[in-house]
Amino acid sequence: MTKQTGSFFKNAPLVCPNCGDEYLRYQGVEVYCRDKEGGDLGSMTRVSGGGTSITRGMEGNPSKRGDGVVITFACETCDYKSKMVIAQEGGQAFFSME
Numbered sequence: 001m002t003k004q005t006g007s008f009f010k011n012a013p014l015v016c017p018n019c020g021d022e023y024l025r026y027q028g029v030e031v032y033c034r035d036k037e038g039g040d041l042g043s044m045t046r047v048s049g050g051g052t053s054i055t056r057g058m059e060g061n062p063s064k065r066g067d068g069v070v071i072t073f074a075c076e077t078c079d080y081k082s083k084m085v086i087a088q089e090g091g092q093a094f095f096s097m098e
């Protein structure tokens with residue numbers, strides 16, 4: 001595997017996974033923090049235009065055993081709701097735009 005160093009995606013516009021348009025509107029963020037790796041309990045903090053909430057569930061966590069972050073966007077062209085996902089799996093952190 002080739003190692004990459006330096007800044008990535010710096011000032012690069014996000015692209016809608018459905019239509020390819022660059023006009024995405026931020027909707028909110030969910031942050032999942034497990035009490036312990038692989039545990040069923042933890043804190044999920046959701047921040048959106050509707051306010052902030054904190055719950056104890058891990059439902060929706062993109063990581064099977066670790067922590068995760070989901071940032072939701074709405075496409076201004078096709079209304080598709082996309083998600084920027086960061087999932088901690090063991091010692092690695094994975095990024096995806098879904």
Ligand SMILES: [Zn+2]
Pocket residue numbers: 016017018019020021075076077078079080
């Ligand atoms: Zn779109």
